[in-house]
Amino acid sequence: MGASGWSYSVAYQPDVAAALRQLRQEVYDRGAYHREEPDPTYALTEEEFRATLDPAHDDSGINEFLLDDWRAAQRRPRPVDPDSLFAAQPHSGTHSVIDMVNGVSDEPAPGTVSPLTDEQLLAYFGTVHPAPDEVLAWLKSFDPYPIRERWQGVYVVSYLDGRPGQIHFTGFSGD
Structure with a gap:
């Protein structure tokens, strides 16, 4: 089948790991994943x-x-x-954020989501505080291969009126 890309946006909360756990549960509850x-x-x-x-x-x-x-x-x-x-289904994964079984990490690692660096934020958005519409547009055309491997994810916090508004998760996983 090959890997699948996925993207999700959730309301901001200071605990990114808790937001990820909640999102994984919501995706599971909706059945929005690949099932062998x-x-x-x-x-x-x-x-x-x-x-x-x-x-x-x-x-x-x-x-x-x-x-x-x-x-x-x-x-x-x-x-x-x-x-x-x-x-x-460890071999195929779920082709969704559910595959991020190791949670949040500071650096890219298998089964985790990690933040973009300040340098990457500046390169992609021209700011370290991108707006939600900028991040959503970026997600539509984002190619993770230059900065992440398969089975790794990224998260970006977007800002509205100078305050954190959303957490955007993206990556690609599955076989």
Whole structure:
């Protein structure tokens, strides 16, 4: 499938980590994320799954690999919140902010959102206090590759009348 870009804007609050947690929960509650199609073999018992394996592959180890993969899938949690959803589909991710499982960091890191530096804010907006409409326009054309890798996000605080007004989250994740 490849990675997907995502962007969200929320009301400003001083605790960016709390805003991120709340946003991840809201995205989960709305169902606004990629959900892996369930593999019908995961509903089988182990005995039933073994019966589907080709005996010709016993010597090559393929059947044992498939059985190990099936067992690992059986141990994955059933999604009840953003974190368990991500844990249930660790290879594909959710193609949303839910994939930012490690929260907020000062520097770019896997599974986190981090702020733009003052230098980046000046380069993108000409100010360290961009207006909401400037950030929204930037988000529409933003290419994260020069400053972030896949599975990393960015946040920008926008200002209205000199006061923080919104937090904008963007990034790209998923496989």
